[in-house]
Amino acid sequence: MSSTTNLPYAPETWPIASAMIHRQNALPDGRTVQDQRPEEWAEALAEVAGAGFSHVDPTDSWIRIADLEPSRLAEFMDVxxxxxxxxPAISTARRSVIDPEKGDEFLAYGHRLVDTAAKIGASAVSFGFFGPLSDAQKKALWFWTAPGVVNPDDPAVWKMAVERIxxxxxHAGENGVEVALxxxxxxxxxxxxxxxxFxxxxxxxxxxxxxxxxNLVRLHRPVEGWQSMxxxxxxxxxxxxxxxxxxxxxETTGTVMSSPAPMEFGVINYRAAVRMALQAGFRSAFLLEHYGGDGLSVCAANRDYLRRILRATSVATA
Structure with missing residues (x-):
């Protein structure tokens, strides 16, 4: 029997969230999204709902819901x-628990994030080890084409990273929450x-x-093929x-170039990748991201494409 039988969700209800990377934390009037009134949050989230999403990841590059006071968190959830x-989940960005200056601070933040996820019923939290954008990355059209923070080739730091995760x-397991790296x-x-x-x-x-x-196939350097990864x-x-x-x-010059693409048109065959994951036991939510242009609309099209894949997989294993 295929391991893709007994899936936890129907294709139409599988949690597929929009990220909020199309919105900035800093506002033109000097405030941040943390300071906004509920009706202002509603304006941003209404865009997501209007694009046909029923799931959203607040994405802490937009708002740090783990740092909202309890009454403010309640207001956000009401909106x-x-x-x-x-x-369904909350993603962190550029808050590495091994950051050489703020690692301890970000570890404490990570624990607050786990508690917040459990409180609001989110099933997962995503963490990473990537650091702040470098000056070169901030100036580049596509930040991944310029060098950024590199994790040290140091067994002691690796060990600390393992221990902190x-x-x-x-902590997450005690609260029924998944950690995704x-x-x-x-x-x-x-x-x-x-x-x-790791x-x-x-x-x-x-x-x-x-x-x-x-995050890897976009690099302007040799990378392992997506199928092998x-x-x-x-x-x-x-x-x-x-x-x-x-x-x-x-191949003649070694030149590599990349740019964002809708999911069904890019170099990664997501029909095959999703099937591979499902057959191996994947049962978690998806988050859709897109840089450049009208990212939210591209994510909405990607959602529909992903649901088509899930429907095809469901039929194939019925």
Whole structure:
């Protein structure tokens, strides 16, 4: 019997969330989204609902819901529910628990995030080891084409990373929350082999990998093929940031170029990748991201494409 039988959701109800990366935390009037009134939050979230989403990840590059006072968190959740939006998971960005200056602060934040996820009924939290954008990345059209923070080749720092994620993972497990570790270049999760080694060392059933292959295939350098990476990652797949890229390689010059693409048109074949994950036991939510242009509308089209894949998989295993 195929392991894709007995899936936890029907294709039409599988949690597929929109990220909020199309919105900035800093506002033109000097405030941040943290300071906004509920009706202002409603304006942003209504866009997501209007694009046909019933799930949203508040994405802490937009708002840090774990740092809202209890009454403000209640207001935020009231706004989301009033628009028919639920929160299946929460993603962190550039708040690494091994940051050389703020690692302790971000670890404490991670624990608050786990508590917040449990409080609001979110099933997963995504963490990564990527740092703040460098000056070169801030100036670039596509930030991934410029060098950024690199995790140190230091066994002591690797060990600390494992121990801190295990600490968060145990806390999350006590609350029925999954931890997903985001693939990202030049970090301890920057290749499939390194990511599998890392999650294996953490060795907790609720700590999985966020198989964000898009973060790797967009790099202007040689990378392992997505099929090979996915075969290694699938048994560990958890909450999944899904996006795609066009990738061009000139073998004669070594030139590599990339740009964002709708999921069905990019270099990653998500029909095959999703099937691989489901066959290996993937049962978590998806998050859709897209950089450039009208990212929300592209994510809405990606949602429909992903549901078509889930429907086809459901029929094939019925």
């Amino acid at each position: 989301a529910r009033s628009l028919g939006l639920s929160i 295990r600490e968060l993972g145990r 985001e693939m990202y270049e030049d970090t301890y999760l920057g290749t499939a082999d390194s990511a599998v080694r 999650v294996t060392e953490v060795d907790l059933a609720n700590v999985k990998l966020n198989c964000d292959l898009g 996915m075969a290694k990652l699938a048994p560990f797949a958890g909450y999944w940031h899904a996006k795609n890229y066009y990738r061009l390689e000139d």
